[in-house]
Structure formats: structure tokens, C-alpha cells
Amino acid sequence: MSTAVSAPGKVFLAGGYLVLDRAYTALVFALSARVHVLVHDIDTSSGVDLAEIVVQSPQFRDATWNYGYHLAEDQGGVAVIQLQGGSPAASSKNSFVETALLYALTYISSVLPKTTIKPSKVTILADNDYYSNTSSSTLPSYPRFSDFAVRLQDAHKTGLGSSAALVTAFTGAILSHYLPTSIFSLDTEEGRSKLHNLAQVAHCAAQGKVGSGFDIATAVYGTCVYRRFSPSILSSLGEPGSQGFSTRVRNIVDDTDPSVKWDTEISKNGVTIPEGMALVMCDVDCGSQTVSMVKKVLEWRKANSEDAKQLWDELQISNEILADNLRKGCMLELEEAFVAIRALIRDMSEASGVPIEPKEQTELLDAVTRDVEGVAGGVVPGAGGYDAIVLLVKDDEKTMGEINAFCKKWSEEKKGNVKLLNAKGELEGARKEDAVAYSK
Numbered sequence: 001m002s003t004a005v006s007a008p009g010k011v012f013l014a015g016g017y018l019v020l021d022r023a024y025t026a027l028v029f030a031l032s033a034r035v036h037v038l039v040h041d042i043d044t045s046s047g048v049d050l051a052e053i054v055v056q057s058p059q060f061r062d063a064t065w066n067y068g069y070h071l072a073e074d075q076g077g078v079a080v081i082q083l084q085g086g087s088p089a090a091s092s093k094n095s096f097v098e099t100a101l102l103y104a105l106t107y108i109s110s111v112l113p114k115t116t117i118k119p120s121k122v123t124i125l126a127d128n129d130y131y132s133n134t135s136s137s138t139l140p141s142y143p144r145f146s147d148f149a150v151r152l153q154d155a156h157k158t159g160l161g162s163s164a165a166l167v168t169a170f171t172g173a174i175l176s177h178y179l180p181t182s183i184f185s186l187d188t189e190e191g192r193s194k195l196h197n198l199a200q201v202a203h204c205a206a207q208g209k210v211g212s213g214f215d216i217a218t219a220v221y222g223t224c225v226y227r228r229f230s231p232s233i234l235s236s237l238g239e240p241g242s243q244g245f246s247t248r249v250r251n252i253v254d255d256t257d258p259s260v261k262w263d264t265e266i267s268k269n270g271v272t273i274p275e276g277m278a279l280v281m282c283d284v285d286c287g288s289q290t291v292s293m294v295k296k297v298l299e300w301r302k303a304n305s306e307d308a309k310q311l312w313d314e315l316q317i318s319n320e321i322l323a324d325n326l327r328k329g330c331m332l333e334l335e336e337a338f339v340a341i342r343a344l345i346r347d348m349s350e351a352s353g354v355p356i357e358p359k360e361q362t363e364l365l366d367a368v369t370r371d372v373e374g375v376a377g378g379v380v381p382g383a384g385g386y387d388a389i390v391l392l393v394k395d396d397e398k399t400m401g402e403i404n405a406f407c408k409k410w411s412e413e414k415k416g417n418v419k420l421l422n423a424k425g426e427l428e429g430a431r432k433e434d435a436v437a438y439s440k
């Protein structure tokens with residue numbers, strides 16, 4: 001039996017930093033660039049009792065991880081141990097995969113206590129836009145996917161949220177593979193909610209911190225207006241292996257604990273991509289230190305609470321106006337909405353001393369909006385910085401051709417590397433795929 005699930009990457013259009021506080025919301029978009037996870041049963045000869053799951057990411061070198069698993073005592077969930085036999089390099093631990101596996105198997109064991117989890121082989125395939133490494137060769141078994149021929153840690157990420165898309169697709173694929181559809185189905189609202197809760201928990205555990213969770217929400221639900229969950233929801237979960245961990249995981253995933261209720265808000269109708277338009281990204285291939293930027297902005301906010309509140313409130317209003325105009329699809333109003341947001345973001349940059357929309361990005365955004373007729377506007381997405389820009393543009397060949405030509409000219413003049421990515425904004429979140437179609 002084979003199962004496949006894919007989940008999209010994200011682009012954070014508006015509400016960066018604000019979304020860390022539940023009083024504010026964000027406009028987050030799914031991308032056509034997806035991470036795909038395929039699960040295949042492994043045949044074992046009768047009598048052999050094997051408890052092993054082999055995970056591989058064949059686009060990268062040294063990217064095979066073998067895991068053994070067993071039920072921990074005292075309802076401590078499923079313990080997962082990396083075995084010898086995967087890639088030889090010691091550096092090849094994959095915390096996101098290992099943690100997602102532990103949480104998914106723990107959940108399965110909690111809802112189906114008598115089930116034997118059969119051995120399987122899991123294959124991870126990421127659409128090419130996640131990495132700026134250029135590669136001319138593709139995988140022989142999966143011809144749609146590039147062979148990047150480097151180790152994962154040496155790949156240049158484009159910032160589309162690979163770990164969130166991976167954890168979501170991985171969790172969705174493992175649950176779909178091992179659970180009957182009566183208990184878990186990605187096609188139902190209940191199933192999506194379970195996937196969201198489990199993927200948030202696993203992603204936070206693997207990251208070692210609780211962020212706003214917008215990237216997991218986008219990977220599960222696709223484009224939406226997002227209000228974060230209260231971080232306290234995760235605080236009662238305890239450590240894997242601790243007594244009763246398995247029951248606590250089930251309660252948090254199924255949202256059945258009366259004292260802790262999920263309060264994430266997802267509005268699918270709150271925002272869209274206007275007809276005839278596309279949301280595209282240009283990779284600036286520079287890199288920013290998101291974690292330290294967040295720390296510094298939050299420190300400034302704490303020390304200047306009155307000014308910050310005014311700025312945050314004004315930005316929230318501007319972001320809501322942008323969402324409104326995206327639903328209405330009027331070009332002129334959209335242009336104005338982007339200009340208003342960017343002015344406030346620059347105020348935020350200046351006040352906090354954090355390069356959210358740095359000078360170089362201001363120049364780039366101004367120039368592309370001015371020089372390419374089909375560009376309605378754009379922003380520096382998410383935490384901001386030097387990584388990328390996102391643009392709302394007319395979805396036609398002429399505009400895309402002009403943006404490509406602009407990027408080429410800009411890169412030559414500024415000695416940089418600005419490149420239009422193929423990925424475009426799309427509305428859909430995680431979905432089941434046809435596992436057979438991948439090898440075609």
C-alpha cells in the first residue's frame with residue numbers, strides 16, 4: 001500500500017511581528033511549491049518482526065535516516081530511535097523528521113492501542129523552488145524533482161518554509177497511511193484540524209520554540225487570515241516518554257481536554273488572490289537573521305509600548321484594507337494599500353533599528369513597481385530583511401517576461417542575484433495525492 005500527501009510552502013504577505021500577539025492577524029498565502037511525502041509498506045518475510053521506518057530525501061546526499069520504534073512504558077507514547085544503517089555521516093540527524101515521526105506514531109498508538117505499526121519506507125520530495133541551487137539533473141525514479149546533489153545543510157533555502165511544509169506533509173502522510181479514514185481523513189474539517197494541532201505541536205518541539213505557527217497553519221489550510229493560538233496550550237504536554245504523554249497528545253490533537261482549548265482562528269474567506277492576478281516572489285539570495293530580528297523588534301515594542309501600540313493598530317487596519325481590496329480586486333486601491341503598509345513598515349524599521357524593509361529593498365520594490373506596468377505593489381515578506389520580495393502582479397506572460405528582464409538588469413547593475421521564482425500564490429493547503437503519479 002502507498003500513500004502520498006503534499007503541503008504547500010508559504011509567503012507571509014502582511015502582519016509580520018503583529019501576528020505573534022493574538023490581538024492581531026496576518027495575511028498568509030500558500031505557494032504552488034510543495035513538499036511531498038510518500039509512504040510505502042515494506043514487505044517483510046513472514047516470521048520477521050521488524051519495527052523500522054526508513055526515511056529518505058533522495059534529492060540530497062547523506063539523507064537517509066533509519067528509525068526503530070517501540071511503545072514506551074506508562075503510556076509514554078512511542079519512542080523513536082535513530083538506527084545505524086542510514087547515511088553514514090554523523091551530521092545526518094534530522095530533528096524535524098524524527099520529531100514528526102515520534103508525535104505521529106504516538107498519536108496513532110493512542111487512538112488505536114492494539115495496532116501494530118508495520119514497517120514502511122518514507123520518501124520526501126521537495127519542489128525545486130525551495131532551494132536556489134541550480135541543478136540540471138533530475139531523480140531517475142521521480143523525474144519531476146531535481147537532484148540537488150548536495151547535503152541538506154549545504155542547500156541554499158529560498159525561505160518558503162520547508163520545515164513547516166515537511167512536518168505537515170510528513171504528519172499527514174503517516175496518519176493517512178496508518179489510520180482508517182473513520183479516524184483520520186484529510187478531506188474533512190475535523191481531519192484538517194487534527195493535522196494542524198499535531199503538526200503545530202511537533203514543529204514547535206523540533207524547533208525548540210513556540211513561534212506564531214503561521215507557517216504550519218498555511219501548510220495545512222492554505223491561504224487564509226490567521227490568528228495564532230495561545231502558547232499556553234502547549235505547556236501542559238510534557239516531555240515524550242513521560243507518564244501519560246500519549247493520552248495528553250491525543251487530547252491536544254483531538255481537542256478533547258476541557259481545560260485547554262485551541263483558539264487558532266483561520267479565515268479562508270478573509271483573503272484571496274484576485275482573478276487575473278498572481279502573487280509571485282523574487283529571491284534576493286542574501287539571507288537574514290530572523291530570530292535576532294524578532295527579538296529586537298519585540299524588545300523595542302516592550303520598551304515603547306504606547307508608540308508600538310499605535311503603530312501595530314495602524315498596521316492592522318492597513319492590512320485589513322489590503323485583505324478587503326484583494327477580495328474586491330481593484331488595482332488602484334491595491335496599489336494604495338501596499339504603499340500604506342510599506343510606509344508603516346518603514347516606520348517600524350526605523351523605530352526599532354531592525355532592517356525590516358532595508359534601504360536596498362525599498363529601492364528594489366520602488367523600481368519594480370515603477371518600471372513594470374503589471375506590478376500592483378509588493379512588500380518584503382514575513383520578518384522582512386534581505387531574503388526576498390513578494391509582488392502582486394498581472395498574471396500574464398508579458399508581465400512575467402518584464403519582471404524577469406527587470407531582475408536580470410537589476411542584478412547586473414547592483415551586482416546582486418535577484419530572481420523571479422516559479423512558485424505562485426495558491427489557495428489550497430495540504431492534500432492527498434496519487435502516490436503512483438510521482439514516478440511518471
Ligand SMILES: Nc1ncnc2c1ncn2[C@@H]1O[C@H](COP(=O)(O)OP(=O)(O)OP(=O)(O)O)[C@@H](O)[C@H]1O
Pocket residue numbers: 057094095096097124125126152157158159160161162163164166
Ligand atoms: N527536503 C527535505 N528533506 C528532509 N528534511 C527537510 C527537507 N526540507 C526541510 N527539511 C528539514 O527542515 C529543516 C530546515 O528547517 P529550518 O527551520 O532550518 O528552515 P525553515 O525556516 O523551515 O526554512 P525556510 O528558510 O524554507 O523558511 C532541515 O534541517 C530538515 O530537518
Ligand SMILES: C[C@@](O)(CCOP(=O)(O)O)CC(=O)O
Pocket residue numbers: 012015016017018019020211212213214290294381382383384
Ligand atoms: C516575524 C514573524 O511574525 C514572521 C516571520 O516570517 P518569515 O519566517 O520571515 O516568513 C515571526 C512569526 O510569526 O513566528
